[in-house]
Amino acid sequence: MAQKNSSPWVDYVIFGLTVFLVFCLIFESFIDLPSLVAWLGRWHPLILHFPIVLLLMAAVIGLFNQMVPKLLLMVATLSALVTAITGFFLGTESVPKGDLLFWHQWMGAGVAILAVVWYWVSTNHLQQTYLVKGIQVVLIILVGLTGHYGGMVTHGEDFLALPRSKKLEKIPENPLIYEHIVYRVLDNNCIACHNPNKIKGELLMTSIGELIKGGESGPALVVGDPGNSELIRRLHLPMEDEEHMPPEGKKPLSENEIQILERWIALGASDTLKLSHLDNDEPLVGMVRKMMEPGTINSWAKLPKVSDSTLQNLASDYVTIKRIASNSQALSVSVYLPPEYDPKNITDLNRISNNIVELDLSGIPIGEKEMDLVATCKNLEWLEVDRTPITDAEFAKITGLENLRVLKAYETGISDESVAILKDFKGLKSLYVWDTQMSDQGLSELREAMPNLHLDYGIDPELKMEFIEKDTIVDSIQ
Amino acid sequence: MEEDKTNSENPLKVNRRHFFSQLSVGIGSLALGSLLIPDLFKGGPAPLASQPLGIPHFAPKAKRVIYLFQSGAPSQLESFDYKPTLAKRMGEDLPESIRNGQRLTGMTAGQDKFPLMPSAAKFAQHGKSGAWVSEFFPHIAKISDEICIVRSMHTEAINHDPAITFFQTGSQQSGRPSMGSWMSYGLGSENQNLPSFVVLTSRGKGNSQGLYSKLWSSGFLDSKHQGVLLRSGKDPVLYLNDPDGISRSDKRHLLDHVSSLNKIHHVETGDDEIESRIAQYEMAYRMQMSVPDVMDIKKEPESIIKLYGEDSQVPGTYAANCLQARRLAENGVRFIQLYHQGWDQHGNLPNEMAGQAKDVDQASAALILDLKQRGMLEDTLVIWGGEFGRTNYCQGNFDPKNYGRDHHPRAFSIWMAGGGIKPGITYGETDEFGYNIVKNPVHINDFHATIMNNLGLDHEQLIYKYQGRRFRLTDVAGNVVNDILT
Numbered sequence: 008m009a010q011k012n013s014s015p016w017v018d019y020v021i022f023g024l025t026v027f028l029v030f031c032l033i034f035e036s037f038i039d040l041p042s043l044v045a046w047l048g049r050w051h052p053l054i055l056h057f058p059i060v061l062l063l064m065a066a067v068i069g070l071f072n073q074m075v076p077k078l079l080l081m082v083a084t085l086s087a088l089v090t091a092i093t094g095f096f097l098g099t100e101s102v103p104k105g106d107l108l109f110w111h112q113w114m115g116a117g118v119a120i121l122a123v124v125w126y127w128v129s130t131n132h133l134q135q136t137y138l139v140k141g142i143q144v145v146l147i148i149l150v151g152l153t154g155h156y157g158g159m160v161t162h163g164e165d166f167l168a169l170p171r172s173k174k175l176e177k178i179p180e181n182p183l184i185y186e187h188i189v190y191r192v193l194d195n196n197c198i199a200c201h202n203p204n205k206i207k208g209e210l211l212m213t214s215i216g217e218l219i220k221g222g223e224s225g226p227a228l229v230v231g232d233p234g235n236s237e238l239i240r241r242l243h244l245p246m247e248d249e250e251h252m253p254p255e256g257k258k259p260l261s262e263n264e265i266q267i268l269e270r271w272i273a274l275g276a277s278d279t280l281k282l283s284h285l286d287n288d289e290p291l292v293g294m295v296r297k298m299m300e301p302g303t304i305n306s307w308a309k310l311p312k313v314s315d316s317t318l319q320n321l322a323s324d325y326v327t328i329k330r331i332a333s334n335s336q337a338l339s340v341s342v343y344l345p346p347e348y349d350p351k352n353i354t355d356l357n358r359i360s361n362n363i364v365e366l367d368l369s370g371i372p373i374g375e376k377e378m379d380l381v382a383t384c385k386n387l388e389w390l391e392v393d394r395t396p397i398t399d400a401e402f403a404k405i406t407g408l409e410n411l412r413v414l415k416a417y418e419t420g421i422s423d424e425s426v427a428i429l430k431d432f433k434g435l436k437s438l439y440v441w442d443t444q445m446s447d448q449g450l451s452e453l454r455e456a457m458p459n460l461h462l463d464y465g466i467d468p469e470l471k472m473e474f475i476e477k478d479t480i481v482d483s484i485q
Numbered sequence: 486m487e488e489d490k491t492n493s494e495n496p497l498k499v500n501r502r503h504f505f506s507q508l509s510v511g512i513g514s515l516a517l518g519s520l521l522i523p524d525l526f527k528g529g530p531a532p533l534a535s536q537p538l539g540i541p542h543f544a545p546k547a548k549r550v551i552y553l554f555q556s557g558a559p560s561q562l563e564s565f566d567y568k569p570t571l572a573k574r575m576g577e578d579l580p581e582s583i584r585n586g587q588r589l590t591g592m593t594a595g596q597d598k599f600p601l602m603p604s605a606a607k608f609a610q611h612g613k614s615g616a617w618v619s620e621f622f623p624h625i626a627k628i629s630d631e632i633c634i635v636r637s638m639h640t641e642a643i644n645h646d647p648a649i650t651f652f653q654t655g656s657q658q659s660g661r662p663s664m665g666s667w668m669s670y671g672l673g674s675e676n677q678n679l680p681s682f683v684v685l686t687s688r689g690k691g692n693s694q695g696l697y698s699k700l701w702s703s704g705f706l707d708s709k710h711q712g713v714l715l716r717s718g719k720d721p722v723l724y725l726n727d728p729d730g731i732s733r734s735d736k737r738h739l740l741d742h743v744s745s746l747n748k749i750h751h752v753e754t755g756d757d758e759i760e761s762r763i764a765q766y767e768m769a770y771r772m773q774m775s776v777p778d779v780m781d782i783k784k785e786p787e788s789i790i791k792l793y794g795e796d797s798q799v800p801g802t803y804a805a806n807c808l809q810a811r812r813l814a815e816n817g818v819r820f821i822q823l824y825h826q827g828w829d830q831h832g833n834l835p836n837e838m839a840g841q842a843k844d845v846d847q848a849s850a851a852l853i854l855d856l857k858q859r860g861m862l863e864d865t866l867v868i869w870g871g872e873f874g875r876t877n878y879c880q881g882n883f884d885p886k887n888y889g890r891d892h893h894p895r896a897f898s899i900w901m902a903g904g905g906i907k908p909g910i911t912y913g914e915t916d917e918f919g920y921n922i923v924k925n926p927v928h929i930n931d932f933h934a935t936i937m938n939n940l941g942l943d944h945e946q947l948i949y950k951y952q953g954r955r956f957r958l959t960d961v962a963g964n965v966v967n968d969i970l971t
Binding site for chain 2: 466
């Protein structure tokens with residue numbers, strides 16, 4: 008099928024781009040892109056949609072034994088090449104390349120080169136041969152895979168995974184140790200390979216019975232004897248060991264999770280045991296409680312986005328605003344006393360109040376206005392208002408900060424009136440309230456209401472006396 | 486890519502590699518020549534960090550470090566590593582199977598005998614954790630449930646300077662950035678009005694080794710990360726105060742003009758140090774206000790002064806520095822490095838070490854208690870330790886009342902507290918002679934990796950490229966010691 012009107016320079020461009028692409032791929036590790044060229048890579052996510060649509064269209068038309076319009080194929084091939092090259096540019100930004108990117112890059116290059124081959128073959132009058140049919144089929148598959156890998160690069164590997172609501176289910180207050188704790192650990196780590204569909208090593212881990220029955224290597228679980236349970240043995244093997252579970256490349260279990268499994272087996276691997284059945288000094292209680300704590304990191308994932316420029320605008324020589332970690336929307340704010348203090352420095356933070364998880368106002372002469380701002384920081388986990396003139400009146404503003412973990416309010420004017428508010432901070436772990444107006448009665452009321460709270464009322468007086476009284480270094484030697 | 490931008494802005498800032506690599510994409514055919522000289526296009530422009538700077542890589546457990554460095558190497562055998570066997574076998578020669586070819590310093594290499602010497606200080610177990618602490622450190626013993634004693638530190642260096650340089654910079658040879666500089670580089674400043682890396686020094690009566698400013702140098706990192714030595718007395722920072730007759734606004738005008746001149750110079754030469762200098766002038770200007778306030782311990786109540794010991798009223802003592810360290814930490818200094826000199830007990834160990842311990846014991850323990858009551862132990866990592874250990878055999882005359890110990894790199898003890906470290910544990914173990922580690926060794930690289938981990942930094946990701954090579958604090962080694970983390 009000759010097409011007389013095709014202009015030769017398009018062929019040259021395609022040839023040139025192909026050579027350039029191949030060159031790029033071969034000399035990848037030696038190439039250092041100027042910033043403008045690297046910037047071109049940023050267009051990859053836009054351009055890539057063209058070859059996907061055009062190539063699929065062309066290939067499907069071909070497979071239905073229809074004539075593939077030359078123009079379509081030409082544009083498809085060109086766009087595939089440009090996409091592959093911009094993709095290559097974009098890829099150089101992330102070093103080292105992960106597996107996903109690696110496969111995406113080579114399959115993407117494959118698509119482009121295959122398209123060129125098809126284009127070349129078809130301009131050489133070989134439109135309807137098995138070779139071309141083959142190319143079309145492979146192209147469709149490759150485009151799909153490349154697109155899928157690319158999607159995983161941008162959206163994360165489990166973007167397309169089916170929703171699994173079970174994982175997000177909250178553990179009930181008084182969980183069944185097997186159903187709510189142990190099974191969750193197994194489900195998150197093991198059952199993906201040891202389920203009725205996969206049965207790796209002929210082991211099913213979906214029920215206690217199956218665990219006792221075991222697989223190729225014998226029973227996975229020996230009731231009451233974690234030491235002889237294959238499951239536990241494999242968890243403890245060094246990572247390099249072939250038999251270590253989960254296998255290489257999979258996330259290993261946390262120390263706490265392993266201990267939970269061990270302890271549960273040692274206690275008889277019961278499926279009816281509840282947390283409330285256990286004594287408080289039973290180690291399993293602590294481990295399970297640890298697992299029940301809401302992950303702080305998870306709660307940060309839901310924070311609204313805040314831009315770097317906003318942070319720069321609000322920060323000053325005396326207000327430091329930092330992200331808790333790179334790519335995190337959680338903010339840590341520290342305020343230092345400027346020569347001339349103006350509450351506006353702090354009240355201006357209301358633009359980002361939802362993102363503030365740590366706020367340090369130690370030693371700042373704050374009042375009601377500033378505490379109003381604090382009250383709007385709903386995600387606050389760490390608050391320092393020590394060495395400030397606040398009293399119960401100001402403190403009353405910040406009721407209901409349920410994520411608050413650490414509160415420093417020493418050397419302030421708060422008194423027993425604030426106990427009610429403190430009791431309301433359900434998540435509070437540490438509280439520093441020495442040198443306040445709080446009475447022993449208020450403190451013991453607080454201790455009673457929050458038995459797990461670390462309540463710091465200054466250095467133990469006895470210990471303090473030992474330090475203050477006299478230097479007790481041994482004289483015998485001198 | 487930011488680097489490229491600055492490079493293209495200033496034509497002088499192009500190096501050979503960069504010149505060629507710029508060319509490589511522009512002229513494809515030339516690049517083919519790289520087949521002949523593969524190295525031609527290797528490597529990008531200067532500094533390199535695969536993570537953004539100034540922010541932790543992941544959520545940190547500690548925000549700042551107070552490093553109580555005991556310069557001269559306190560003996561582990563008279564402090565935290567209790568070895569009753571040495572008393573039982575007192576005077577016996579160290580078995581060759583234990584020494585196992587360890588090289589010695591020039592000071593004891595000439596000795597024909599290496600008689601085992603027990604500790605002159607008595608040991609007892611303290612706290613719920615039952616940690617062994619000697620009677621030289623009665624106050625630290627009282628806070629043993631707050632600290633994590635690591636008895637299995639080891640190093641390669643056998644002399645003070647390489648050993649302390651190793652601890653501070655991750656290399657025995659000088660020239661690399663100090664730990665505090667790396668932290669400043671990686672985490673940025675918490676308070677714009679104070680340097681992020683501050684150094685305080687003090688000196689005991691014991692045999693001392695020199696301290697050099699290279700220990701807190703920023704090496705090849707930008708000099709704004711350099712440690713700032715705060716002196717005791719009227720002028721904590723030299724030349725910080727304005728001369729008589731110069732008002733603060735005059736100073737402001739002066740700085741503005743100097744800065745505009747410097748900027749012109751920077752455009753001409755492209756020297757980054759000029760920008761650092763501008764930043765340092767500005768920092769000094771702000772420090773004029775902040776430093777006197779932070780350093781003024783008169784605001785501390787008497788009970789706090791007494792907690793740290795009476796010494797804490799005397800500027801320049803270790804106790805005063807500990808109190809100062811707390812105030813600096815409160816004010817957002819990232820890395821506070823103390824040095825206390827005088828721990829090099831080659832002779833007269835029992836006496837000298839008792840004196841040294843008296844200098845530091847109460848104040849170190851008080852610092853922990855004080856940080857704890859302020860909730861600062863939750864995000865401040867405190868480290869106490871020297872550059873290596875001391876031998877289990879006697880140096881010089883064999884006299885249980887007055888003996889010496891030589892340098893020993895194979896095993897020594899330090900302690901850490903707060904900032905994501907498990908309290909109330911003792912980690913690692915040495916053999917019955919206290920000579921070799923038998924369990925859980927911790928190398929200096931591991932120590933660095935662990936500290937960085939607690940500060941939210943991946944020690945393998947905080948990288949600086951200099952002279953064609955990528956540098957890390959942990960160089961090419963280091964494992965985070967997970968066992969001692971909370």
